[in-house]
Amino acid sequence: MPRKPIIGWLALAAVLIVFPLVFTGAYYEQLAAFVILSAISASAWNLVGGYAGQVSVGHAVFFGVGAYMPLLFYKLWEASPLLGFPAGIVVSVLIAIVIGVPTFRLSGHYFSMATIAVAELIRILVSDWDFLGGAIGLMGPATPRGWWDLVYRSSVPYYYIFLAVLAVLLYITHRMERSRFGYYLRAIRAGERAARSLGVPVSRYKLYALMLSAGFTSLAGSLYAVKFGFVDPGSALGILVSVQMVVMAALGGAGRLLGPLLGAVILVPLQTTTNTFFGGAGTGLAFILYGGIIMLLSRFEPGGLLELWERFQARREARTARGRALLGAGEDHAA
Amino acid sequence: MILLQVIVGGLLIGAVYALFSSGLTLIWGMMNVINFAHGEFVMLGMYAAFWAFTLAGLGPAGFAPLAAVLLFILGVFVYLALVRHVMRGPMLAQILSTFGLLLLLRYSAFWAFTANFVTLPDDLVGGSINLGGILVSAPKLLAGVIAILLTAGMHLLLTRTAIGSQILAVAEDRQAAMLMGIKPDRMQALAWGLSGASAGIAGALIATFFPISPTVGESLTIIAFVTVTLGGFGSVPGAMIAGVLIGLIESLSAFYFGPIFQDVVVYGLFVVILWVRPHGLLGKA
Numbered sequence: 001m002p003r004k005p006i007i008g009w010l011a012l013a014a015v016l017i018v019f020p021l022v023f024t025g026a027y028y029e030q031l032a033a034f035v036i037l038s039a040i041s042a043s044a045w046n047l048v049g050g051y052a053g054q055v056s057v058g059h060a061v062f063f064g065v066g067a068y069m070p071l072l073f074y075k076l077w078e079a080s081p082l083l084g085f086p087a088g089i090v091v092s093v094l095i096a097i098v099i100g101v102p103t104f105r106l107s108g109h110y111f112s113m114a115t116i117a118v119a120e121l122i123r124i125l126v127s128d129w130d131f132l133g134g135a136i137g138l139m140g141p142a143t144p145r146g147w148w149d150l151v152y153r154s155s156v157p158y159y160y161i162f163l164a165v166l167a168v169l170l171y172i173t174h175r176m177e178r179s180r181f182g183y184y185l186r187a188i189r190a191g192e193r194a195a196r197s198l199g200v201p202v203s204r205y206k207l208y209a210l211m212l213s214a215g216f217t218s219l220a221g222s223l224y225a226v227k228f229g230f231v232d233p234g235s236a237l238g239i240l241v242s243v244q245m246v247v248m249a250a251l252g253g254a255g256r257l258l259g260p261l262l263g264a265v266i267l268v269p270l271q272t273t274t275n276t277f278f279g280g281a282g283t284g285l286a287f288i289l290y291g292g293i294i295m296l297l298s299r300f301e302p303g304g305l306l307e308l309w310e311r312f313q314a315r316r317e318a319r320t321a322r323g324r325a326l327l328g329a330g331e332d333h334a335a
Numbered sequence: 336m337i338l339l340q341v342i343v344g345g346l347l348i349g350a351v352y353a354l355f356s357s358g359l360t361l362i363w364g365m366m367n368v369i370n371f372a373h374g375e376f377v378m379l380g381m382y383a384a385f386w387a388f389t390l391a392g393l394g395p396a397g398f399a400p401l402a403a404v405l406l407f408i409l410g411v412f413v414y415l416a417l418v419r420h421v422m423r424g425p426m427l428a429q430i431l432s433t434f435g436l437l438l439l440l441r442y443s444a445f446w447a448f449t450a451n452f453v454t455l456p457d458d459l460v461g462g463s464i465n466l467g468g469i470l471v472s473a474p475k476l477l478a479g480v481i482a483i484l485l486t487a488g489m490h491l492l493l494t495r496t497a498i499g500s501q502i503l504a505v506a507e508d509r510q511a512a513m514l515m516g517i518k519p520d521r522m523q524a525l526a527w528g529l530s531g532a533s534a535g536i537a538g539a540l541i542a543t544f545f546p547i548s549p550t551v552g553e554s555l556t557i558i559a560f561v562t563v564t565l566g567g568f569g570s571v572p573g574a575m576i577a578g579v580l581i582g583l584i585e586s587l588s589a590f591y592f593g594p595i596f597q598d599v600v601v602y603g604l605f606v607v608i609l610w611v612r613p614h615g616l617l618g619k620a
Contacts, residue, residue, distance in 0.1 A: 099606070103613075106613050118602070284445050290438055297435075299432060302425050
């Protein structure tokens with residue numbers, strides 16, 4: 001814990017705001033925008049997977065719904081993709097209820113299994129549904145008809161939009177940490193039976209966490225769709241989408257405010273590099289790598305890098321404290 | 336007549352589902368751990384059969400036991416190296432450990448075996464058999480019958496032998512079992528081995544009539560989840576009934592709605608079961 005957290009926050013905000021002004025060029029700008037977008041979806045996953053401890057491995061379903069809805073609105077009515085954002089959130093929250101209500105009464109395994117089953121179910125259905133473009137997918141407006149289409153040639157405007165959304169999400173998460181909601185979730189994660197015996201409405205609060213998480217994941221999907229102007233079942237609903245949220249949050253630190261952002265900052269550039277070097281094979285390589293990282297983390301460091309760092313800090317502080325005590329004892333002796 | 340053939344085919348494939356699902360229900364019921372990579376174990380069993388045939392010319396009588404042994408070893412290894420350490424850890428670690436294993440195995444298989452489908456030759460088991468006017472493919476019949484026998488064998492092993500009693504004792508009460516001189520770690524490793532072996536041999540059986548690819552485990556894992564949930568977790572007889580039922584439902588939906596929808600119906604069924612009867616047909620509430 002830094003002694004003056006506000007300074008740390010300002011420094012982090014300054015770095016994130018200035019970044020695209022320093023590192024210019026299409027490659028870096030696109031990369032930076034993608035880091036922030038990934039941080040949004042991983043932070044959204046973190047609400048239910050990290051804070052509530054309910055591990056979803058099918059969050060792609062919410063991301064995919066959010067990604068399809070704006071482009072569907074454009075395809076059907078030539079409407080602004082922005083109008084699809086709330087529609088995506090509503091549908092995602094409804095899916096969250098369908099998954100959450102039955103499984104949150106049972107042990108956590110059922111929830112994880114249901115998320116992957118529903119995600120696959122929707123992916124197969126969408127791939128075969130011509131209304132949603134089938135395996136080809138949907139396109140957004142190619143040229144902007146007005147600001148409300150959110151079509152920009154450069155990645156920089158998107159970067160700042162994503163950053164604003166991330167800031168709002170992290171602020172809400174931060175507020176939640178110190179609210180009754182946050183304490184309930186922490187109690188649930190520490191032990192459901194104990195939480196229930198203390199009067200925490202366990203199933204209900206797990207469901208709230210999932211609904212909130214689903215809403216923000218859907219928003220991340222919508223932002224993805226307007227940035228790239230195109231979605232297909234693989235890119236929006238594929239298993240890699242879910243895996244990325246899981247691995248980024250878990251690597252940085254699940255259940256920690258900045259864990260997902262840290263994970264995204266490390267992994268997105270890494271994945272982009274493997275894709276540039278290995279082309280199509282890069283995706284397969286990313287899967288193998290992510291599988292390995294997830295396994296090693298759960299075996300050795302389930303708390304992620306932030307916890308590792310805190311332990312390191314604590315040990316160093318203990319060492320300096322002990323050193324100071326020894327010094328002090330020496331001085332006493334001399335006197 | 337075609338409908339009858341679809342039904343028989345569904346029941347036979349369902350028996351194979353029952354076999355590998357009984358492996359999943361064993362470890363789930365025993366230590367409350369799920370294995371997201373169970374379908375990948377089946378996939379590896381299929382490749383083990385394919386390579387044993389291609390490289391050494393082994394027939395089903397050779398490659399099915401071989402796949403069982405290999406996957407037994409893998410199961411024990413996964414338990415000792417991974418699952419044992421995360422079992423009592425946070426939920427996140429428990430679930431993500433085998434999910435990571437799934438990714439690693441599936442995509443390493445892509446890398447090692449390429450995405451192309453491979454098949455064992457059609458005439459390995461040979462043609463089809465006419466059962467009173469119903470044509471049944473011989474490899475499916477063989478796979479179904481062997482799967483039923485093995486699943487029944489698994490049930491007998493658990494309920495009628497000393498080893499089985501020791502496994503169930505650990506499942507019931509780890510501490511009490513230890514006081515009786517049972518080593519829980521060894522029993523749990525054995526359960527993972529048996530679970531792997533059931534997946535491996537099921538994979539070898541499926542390989543005789545089904546194309547083999549790295550992604551085949553994807554739907555098999557979810558089918559195993561549905562089967563275990565419907566059968567009541569920890570119950571081998573439940574898995575037997577549920578597996579056959581799911582094979583039947585899958586075949587009928589492929590027949591009526593088209594093959595793409597066979598998975599859709601089964602996955603949808605999973606959500607319905609969770610809403611209506613989460614503890615399964617034979618499970619206790």
